[in-house]
Amino acid sequence: MGSLELTFDAVNEPAPGPKWAARWQRSWPAYEAWFVGRGGDHGPSRKDCRAALQRHMPELVGVYDRLVAIAGGSDRAARFLSTWCPPTYLGGCSLAALAQGNDVRLVRNYDLSPELNEGLLLRSEWSGRAVMGMVEFLWGLSDGINDAGLSIALAYGGRSETSEGFGITTILRYVLETCTSVDQAVTVLDRVPSHMAYNLVLADASGATAGIEMLPGGGARRMPKAIATNHQSGPERADRPAFTRSFERHAHLSGMRTSPRNLHRQFLARPLIQDRYSEGFGTLFTAEYDPKARSLGLTICDERWDQALDAFVEGQRRVDYAHKDAHPVAVKYLGADHTGPDWSLAATIDWKAVARDYANGCGRDIASYLPGKTRAA
The missing domain is CATH 3.60.60.10 (Penicillin V Acylase; Chain A)
Incomplete structure (x- = not known):
């Protein structure tokens, strides 16, 4: 499984600038792999994403435009940052x-x-x-x-x-x-x-x-x-x-x-x-x-x-x-009618390998990276 280490950073930057840009460069490869692997490229267009932001949260549009520019201005980055109709993501809390x-x-x-x-x-x-x-x-x-x-x-x-x-x-x-x-x-x-x-x-x-x-x-x-x-x-x-x-x-x-x-x-x-x-x-x-x-x-x-x-x-x-960690062995909880991937094992995915595959044009569906899944021939 992957590392159980995490670095927490406390950052003060009043306006989006070099500190946010550095964070983008560090995090975008993994986010891009997730976005593509979960079908983000088939979501709403860049124009529709910005229009939705303008319609529902107009006060954020100026900040959004600046972030997109800092991120390089690509179509994929713009749609990702809008978070309009994004792929699914889960959590606890x-x-x-x-x-x-x-x-x-x-x-x-x-x-x-x-x-x-x-x-x-x-x-x-x-x-x-x-x-x-x-x-x-x-x-x-x-x-x-x-x-x-x-x-x-x-x-x-x-x-x-x-x-x-x-x-x-x-x-x-x-x-x-x-x-x-x-x-x-x-x-x-x-x-x-x-x-x-x-x-x-x-x-x-x-x-x-x-x-x-x-x-x-x-x-x-x-x-x-x-x-x-x-x-x-x-x-x-x-x-x-x-x-x-x-x-x-x-x-x-x-x-x-x-x-x-x-x-x-x-x-x-x-x-x-x-x-x-x-x-x-x-x-x-x-x-x-x-x-x-x-x-x-x-x-x-x-x-x-x-x-x-x-x-x-x-x-x-x-x-x-x-x-x-008091439970080193992953426990699978699958309901009787469960037929999809066991996303409780998402922590075991090698996200660096995912990013490499997508960068090389051979990325697969994210579920295929779960333990027990094999690479398609």
Whole structure:
């Protein structure tokens, strides 16, 4: 299997420039292989992608155009960066937000393979508003906070159904670039379509919190509690619930009794913490957002790394999750009616080999790189 090492970088770049360009050069080969291998070249045209961004999130178009230019301006890069109707992607994660009196926190566990996370904490001011968060797809966010104290985080909604919409990480970026409160954010989430099912938790400096279920193709359901794992409240069946333990984690979050200040402690213990790194489902970090302080505390393998929007310090942390892995043998969870690839083994794919194959014009469907698959003759 691949490496269980991950480097986290804290980067401060107010406007897209050389630091973002360096990140693009480093990450694009693997992303390009994924994009092509999952059928991205057969998606919407470059013109349609930009038009969708202009229609739904016009405030991001200027930043998008600049990023495309820095990335070299290719048709494929432009369509990838738009995240309009992208290929499917999955994940894990547990989320909760809690407010009591004058205190509020949003906490998330990010559960995935170390090979599939960018490890980038970026502070930016792309639209004039300071935003700090964990980057996905080179400019989207899996979680973050802005200078108004609005914070947000995502979790996979538990099913791979897709429809017309944006990648959720771009929607989170848009929320933090344009909104100052939970109520404003919920209005945006009602309007901007997501291409897959995702669960979101939000909190702001006033103490408002919300749990939102994003539906494929558009629509958002507001939930009674600001908690989320990897299934939704509708009749749709969740993918691999036994593997993700989504219902167990959700029940724990629903029944926990704690304070905002101690909420993060719940996420550092079972059943929320995950250690199945060799199976592609380990907790890479726990993020604790304090909307009033505009701060973030990252816990990575028991070590705390604190940052704040007005006191951001660039730095780097290198982590080897191998010693944290309690289950070295991958466990396949396949439902009785499962006939597709076992994507729980995605962490074992040699992504460098994928990139080489596509660069040489002999790339195959990504599923064929899973263990047990053989190269077509």
